[in-house]
Amino acid sequence: MSNSIVIIPTYNEIENIDAIIRAVFQLPKDFHVLIVDDNSPDGTGYAVRKLQQEYDNRLFLETRKEKSGLGTAYIHGFKWAIAKKYEYIFEMDADFSHNPTDLLRLHKACENGADVTVGSRYKKGVNVVDWPLYRVLLSYGASFYVKMITGMRVHDPTAGFVCYKRHVLEHIDLDSVRFVGYAFQIEMKFRAYLKNYSIEEVSIIFRDRVKGKSKMSSSIISEAVWGVLVMKLRSLFQKNRF
Template sequence: MYSDSIVLIPTYNERENIAKMIDTVMALPHAFDLLIIDDNSPDGTASIVREKIAQYPKRLHLLERAGKQGLGTAYIAGFRWALERPYLYIYEMDCDFSHPPTKLMELYEACHKGGADVAVGSRYISGGRVKNWPLGRIAMSYGASLYVRVITGLPVKDTTAGFVCYRREVLESMELDQIRFRGYGFQIEMKYTAHCLGFKVVEVPITFEDRVLGSSKMSSSIFGEAFLGVLDLRRDKMKGTFPKGKRKV
């Protein structure tokens, strides 16, 4: 028996966080299933997940990949796994507690009862904020979202957010093999694709707190991909070659 909701969490070297994250999600009042997508973490993250599966045999699942292949491909693999099963709401979130698990409930309500097709946990709308980031990193992140909005017209204030709920129909309407970004630009492309296909994207305020345990996966190449890729998305939209998929009726 499946829940109506599945949370996807990509992992690479998250042994400090994974057990606590699993227990936290499993304790929420709504029954969220959980799929961990592990890219062959050398620190044994997957082994911890396998131990926890014995504790939550019906609700916790593990998808193991051969190596570190990028955030976007991890989520695409997770989406395909979820769409083979009868889940109605499919979520993305990080393992490091920067995304507050309790806010899964509000993302769920936004899509289940609030009329949203995509609900984004947002740092940059009223009520949202960032904790424990240096000012320079906040400025870079906020500036990136502003840049995306100016170039694309996407009406989302936190365009790079990685805490998201999709209604099943949104992912079914996309041609997932046509999503081109692998790093954090993936988050921009997914929101822009959903918007351009006519789906309603709403934002739910969250407090984003920098990780306490483990190491960040951010790099300059991630920002480079996103910066140049946004120009490509806008160009292809103007040419009529983006997005690929079925528009909402």
């Protein structure tokens, strides 16, 4: 059995799902893949079930009743992976904004001692392709803002390309994680940081999706801006919950 599972949350990713799964399975390391699908009306879950016939005991599907947010999808996947005793638990998008070959580099960094490894857009300058300037400035500015508020020295705290060692997730109170949008990514890294787990960034090139629609919205941005302040205050007064 593989010791590594890649969790990919999906909602209406029919244009990408077949290719991203095959790309992971073509890597020289034996990764397993868990798709957490929010009952996509475009048939994403059905496409995964068809592929399961080809990748038996390597490809898994958890279907939720409705679209419930990125964070809750990952929490669902984390609990599933912990129960199955995977040692290395990865987050990755379905849209090829994260290059599947970089999974090998994230895994290697964890093997070499890091507790959490982050595929970072900003460790070495700005490595983002095909984003408009306003979005680059928004993302980079958000990263600076998070560092200022939380004290974390992570260049890309909103990154969604991450590898966790299982013991990190086992020692985080997943049921108390508050955020469901991109602020979820900040909260998870902050919780690991507060527990003194080592977080290492691996520089990657991030590409905007070519197929499908972005899930970014104003409510997600608002959650990240105000949520970081609330999260920092909660960490000061409710340390036992982190």
